[in-house]
Amino acid sequence: MADATASPRTRAATKHVYYSMTKSLCGTCKTAVDAKIVIRDGAVWFDKFCPTHGAQEVQVSSDADWYLDCLSFIAPNTPPKRISTQVKQGCPFDCGACPSHQQKVYLPVIPITSGCNLDCPICYTINKNEHAYHMSKDELQKILEHLVEDHGELDIINFTGGEPTLHPQLPEFLQMCRDAGIKRLTISTNGIKLLDESYVRKLAALDARIVLSLDTFDPAIDKVMLGANTIPTKLKVLELCEKHDVAVTILPAVAMGLNDKDVPKLLELVLSKPHIRSLELHTMTFTGQGGVGFQRTARITIPDLHRRIEEATAGRVTSRDFVPSPLAHPHCYSIAYLLMLDGGGYVPYSRLTSRQKVYELLQDSLYIEPREQLETVFREIIDDLWANPDRLPESERVLATLKRLIKEMFPSNGRVVPILERQKIAERASKAIYIHSHMDEENFDVSRIMKCCVGVPAPDGSNIPTCSYNVLYREKDPRFADARMLNRMKGAEHAAPDR
Amino acid sequence: MQLPIVDPKFIETSDAKTRGVFHSFSKGICPTCRILVDGVRLIRDGKVYLRKQCPRDGQTEALISGDADWFLKSLTYITNGSRPHVFSTKTSEGCPADCGLCPDHEQHSCLPIIEITNHCNLECPICIVQNKNNYMMSREAFVGIIDGLVAKEGGLDTVNLSGGEPTIHPEFLEFCELAKRPEIARVSVSTNGLKIATDIDFCKALADQHVYVNLQLDAMRNPALRVLRGGGDHQAVKERALENLEKFKVPTTIISTVAKGVNDDQIGDCIKLLFERDFILSLLFQPAAYTGYGGAHFGPHDPLNVITIPDVVRGAEEQTNGQLKKSDFLPLPCSHPGCFGLTYLLKTDEGYIPFPRFIELEHYLKIISNRGTIRPDENFENSIKATIDQLWTSAGQIPDSARILGTLKKALRLMYPADRVLELEQRLRIGEGLVKTIFIHAFMDEHTFEVDRIKKCCTHYAMPDGRLMPGCAYNMFYRHKDPRFAGDMGQAVIWGRKE
């Protein structure tokens, strides 16, 4: 039917859909720039414009479904008690926290030393080995006092660096944290120092948890990413941790086209060893002495890792089994918990109960703690599977596993089981998969940094959200800003091949 | 994925409704000094607030949505835009300093507004523009604008003449004639109706020239009218204007500016007017924007307690005895979802039925997407046919299906008669007789301005130099320095006032 009044030049629809806007940083000069959030070909991009360096774009999610699904999760925030700075230049240049910050600290990440015994090509921090900085006991004490005062009870603390095991007082620091009442003590390490079994024993006695960076099983890839074949060392360290019952998290930084193929084997490793509690996948991020110059083809987003997990588990764990953390911005963490079944196999928590319930279990802490809320949820699961056994093919095995766990944790006869032991029993029965996405200047999103619950605290009580620190503040921090490294970074930025 | 997402589901923590929720970053302006500042959208007590931090003037807060559910659901109510054929400016400084339109803009001009004068015969306390009474547009400039619009847009549904008060322009009727182009479907004028009420020949001329009239009519009674429009017997003027318009069957839209505490209890009266008078095709509610020579000083004004789109929707439900429900209204996906709300109503023998009650949302969206008015083209025909099939086979599951079917069949028969092909314009006229609309259009002011929203603005002021200025950006940043209005204020001739 010909339309006589139609113009010969009708407008075509744009190929993308404009969703919203946020503030990001120019990939070259790091000034604040508007970023349009657009949906194109099923993926989500930031379209940015810098008055000096022009138009630029970056893919922030390979799957628009995941991106929007995360934003359908609603959780309240608890603003920090202490406002250390004023708003002058606007987010993220006034960190401290400034009045725009929306979330208190739930996970302090404390770099206790600037020294490192590796020089990984993917390193996302800056390490200073000459006149290396070592945090003093005094500094840590002040930090702990401020943390407890400003952020209340702390569930968890993380020591990092550089390489934290290079700090001679690490065991004392761990004890200080115990004395301050912090329950979960974690150390992010490359593991090299843990070849010393007496050190492992010491850490075990302090009930510290090791977050071990293990990226691949392929020596060639390890060389590309970490600059050396660290695999045999790390596997030995895992054995020692198993021997002394040290809880371990395996933390690979995943780079597209390099070690994403290792995800199935890494997951298998985590699932097969009772002392390995979780797999924490970090998307490759391009900050730091290694990151700024690393090939950008390595960029990978959270939904890509969901796909790898789906492939690795033949569909037993899918992207719908993951939920965001209610405590951080919904795009920062993607979390799935699995119940390990007696006799082999596992079921994601989200299928035992619902995504809603798993989300609620995470509303007070970054990691599910064995508290009353968890018991209530599992009571409901027991009743539900008992009444509706056809809902899951594994119903019977789930119930048998839960019955065994209850008998072990709450025996009616026999001795009293202390709460820490009970927690261990509960933890050994579950595995967690955490996917965490640090930001660099390209995919920086101030919405995310405003709700950041992780930070780098200082003795004066201030706190800088980790991604801001990685992108903007570490290079100005005299403790870490190594002149040689900064020079190397500048050179790498100019020479970077496929930016 | 399918966009827009209709009826999205949300997962909330157990305390999400009782505690404050940080939603996202939004760039706004400081209401005092008007520089661009960081803002955050916060959900509190079921409403959405924009809290901004100005380095100079400190923290301010403004209500941007009276219903957090409406707000959250509207975010994914998005679809592709379409770009104009020509952009008039380059992107160089960044939004919103490069208007208009610059290539960064996400939507063409659905509704171009040509302000042909800044003279006015009223001094409305709620006026959002700046009537300096010193400018009349020249014929050349006007023709240039029309030519430019056709070149940029291809085909236009509407061109709107506005001001000041456009009817006091000495060449007003000629301008209406000059705006008649095959590419332009309708010419409309936004007027306070004074000339229409007092000059019957003028009213007849409007009818003869097929001009659509947007009549300013905020309330039925004087007390509210006087608060918004100034002294005088406005009620009588409006009644007279309506009489004359009806006499000559001039297609009319009623525009009601809704201000909290002034006329927000008269929403139902305006809707009643729409239903009772055939010549009135649609009703447009404009939540008051507190900017301009009038609005910026209007009282009462509490930025935390203003009318927003969902408040009008609620008013429509509460004040029509349930004839209309909240669920009949939806955002418009082609502009930014925060800017428009609307419902289409089908006229049947026994009253008006909102489209969303009988037409599948998917089809409804096809009909209204990317245009503010229903366009009886192939898409429309297909959607109506699909709806007829669905109603026919739904066997009474949708209330009033028989009635609706009858009307739709009649519509199709009239618009697509068996023996000839109608012009689009003719079909539009027929459609107008069967369909009425209620629009809600929220202009922004210094308190509620968000750069996010302006990027997909489709209501543009057309400049003689060829630029198209997104409405709220023009009102905030450009109007006060428009060179056309430079110079001293002219002499105003205000209705009812002796010189």
Add this chain to the structure above:
Amino acid sequence: MILKDKRVLVTGASRGLGAAMARVFTSEGARVAFTYTRDEEGARETEKTGARAFMCSVLDVPATDAMVRELESSWGAIDILVNNAGLSQNLPVALMEEEDWDRVMDVNVKGTFLTTRAVLPGMVRRKAGTILNIGSLAGVRMLEAPVHYCASKAAIKGLTEALAKEVARHGIRVVCLAPGLLEDGVGRNLPEHRLKDYLKHCALGRVGTLEEVAAFAAFLVSDANSYMTGETVVMDGGV
């Protein structure tokens, strides 16, 4: 010395309330014998208070009969029987199999019946005797406790009342003591929040000690308590 020269048999006294009763009764002048099944170490501890141990399950009829014959032969008679042996399992009903139900009901209820049946003939012959059954608050009131445990303790209450009626004509008293949560009781491995919730409703705000319950048990079985039979006495700190 309210139990001077009394000869008492307590079942299940290798730990907990049973062991405390053995200790307290001995200090009140009684001669005590007790049963145990697995806890050798606990049995040795209880023996140190002067009590005599018998490794004998309450479900083992021949062994129980042999023990009663032995005691009647060496003591002359059994004056007081305390049916204390009992156990629980922290299980929700959804995970409770038939074998779990049977175990708790057997030990707690059938065991009480079988032991009572073995000891009663002697008491009837002498027209004297006191039987104390250890029940629980869980058998008297609505608590969040495992269903089989509650059922078994409610059964003990019923058994007490019926038996009291039946043997009163022989001058035998039968009473039941129903404690609330005790330290080192079957509730010793309750989750923290359950304990907190219970204490919230407990007037005295604490679990009971073995000493205070054993002391009252001593009174219940003593001659001073001559006008009470068939009664279930709750001792729970005011829940």
